Amino acid sequence: MLSTDFIDLLKILIRQPSVVGAEHSFFRVLQRELEERGAKVMWYEGVLVAQGHDPFSAMFSAHIDRHGLVCTGPNEFQYAAFVSANRTDLLNNSVSEELMSKVTGRYQQQPVFAYEPWSGVYRGKGVIKKSYVCEYRNNLIFEIDGLNDVVAGTPIAFEGTLKIKDGRIEGQLDNVLSAAALVHMFSLGFKGTAFFTAQEEAGKSWRYLLEWFRRFGGSTNKLYVVDTSPFPNIDAANEQLLVLRTKDANALFNASSTESLAQLCQRNQFSILYKDKYVEANNAKLVAAGETAKSIGSTEMGRVIAASHGLVDGTTLQVPTTNYHTMQESAAIESVDAFLQILMQLAE
Template sequence: MERFYDILKQLIRIPSVVGAEHSFFMFIKRELEEIGIKVEYYDGVLVAKGKDPTSGYISAHADRHGLICTGHNEFQYAAFIAKNRADLTGTSNSEQLLHRFTSRFVDEKVQAYEPWSGSYLGLGVIRDAYLCERRNNIIFNVEGFDFLFPGTPIAFMDKLEFKDDLISAQLDNVLSVAIIIYMYMTGYKGTAFFTSSEEAGKSWRFLLEWFRRFDISTNELLVLDTSPYENLEDIKNLNVILRHRDENAVFRSPLKNIIKNIAIEENIKYHFKDAYLKNKMLQSGIKGSLGTTELGRIIHATKGTIQGATLQIPTIGYHTVNETASIKAVESMITILRRLYIEKT
């Protein structure tokens, strides 16, 4: 796994704030083209094709949370500014989670970068963060960035940390991107999608546009991601997360049961996130969201002509630079993907 972690360490250091992913896409493009993979760049989605493009369709969003300069010494949470906002309504689990924890950002180091080239523009420190009800966004007081122009993206400073059997960084969703690149290095021959603006609820539109552009449909689109839990105890006996559905659609793909069977054979611990959330709601008596996914939005928009499954790694510290997953969970996802696409007979 040393080769995999080398890839992940590099990717984590390259900023990819939602809405300003271009330089990160260029890094992925170079890494894949170096090993002979064909890469095509469309609006909002980077598409990689192996020697047998129809043998698999895997997707992972490439954007991460960060800030955008919106005026002189004014900085807002990038995913929730008006120009990025798509169908965010304040009801998703991730939005509710973020709005509860503005204090987590204080004293975090951040780096500004030029959105097209990725050039480093300077280092700053978040001194305060608060929720502005009028703008329905998190507003940041950042020291050291009074020279920046509106539209400049600002990424959290990040590096991969190892402790015991855990890894920590801003893993969502650079972890899945690294896994896909590693899969190509070890024999994956199918197609992979790296989408932008997932954290702003827009990535599914870019991915759907690609399928419509070439009049392609599939019932085996596999979307990789991380999945948030509250504490270490919740994920101690979990390796991968599956879903029957999300808030938007039911997932009806043969992949779901194939993955479940592989997990059983490989002694990989799993559960279905929607069933877990329903059970929590039942116990608390509070109705909440089953969560929204890129896949669910695509299934709903296509009335099921594109179908698929999700495969996620359970994490804690969601949407922070200390998002944490177990090494066993990472290895479990790679084992499942190898069984699905490389070792199949």
């Protein structure tokens, strides 16, 4: 079972806004929580780095940005991830985009609030009355009641809390769940390094991570990137406790690290699934039926491996979830508990 300390920490963090491109105030909250747990914290552009007494003993990374909106004009709001990435088109070339195109209707009547990106100071609240893909701008557009006076550039966070029911935790988990796990590790004596990256949902976090390794990394930079992983329903998510990958759309992951991680899961009797193989198997069925294959996904791990030319290598560990990129994303408590156990064993 999950400890009360971890649940309490997750409840605190999930209430703090961290919209893509406006993560500064969340970094400040993280810094406080980490320093209270004895970590040495350094803040760089786009990445907060927390270290224990043996920084290169183990290295983990979790992105801390969450989906939200940004004001782009008088009473005009767009999906922050696409504004941050300077994107104007939904090309459906990633799992994230495919899912966001499908779930726009789910945000109707969703409470939201505006905040100052640096301080996190509250600037008003409203309710989403409509969301749609604009045929002229080819982007996700939102209409909000209650935020008429908000100025362009103001981030708008989805309002929500953590819920626990039927053996699952529920909320906007991606990726505050992993961030909370890494912070909690310092309470348990973690001695290595944890990276907390910004703008992953906009495809930018790998740049900040790579810059750190170029400046400070050693000769062996074995990294574990932790995140959530979407499944279509609870039954599919519950088929495995943890999700691994051998690759993503950008690069092959470190085979040795992936195999060692798989063996560790097996020794703990934690069931696993390789997400890339899962998607490829489903794609074979789609193609056979004359339908279009889906992307195997683009991750922070794959992006940094591809761009680092051997400087950074590693693999990923993910928690299977449902209702991805919504306020009702949920994960089995059993999966989260297994996730925390494996992280600490990797750090030994």
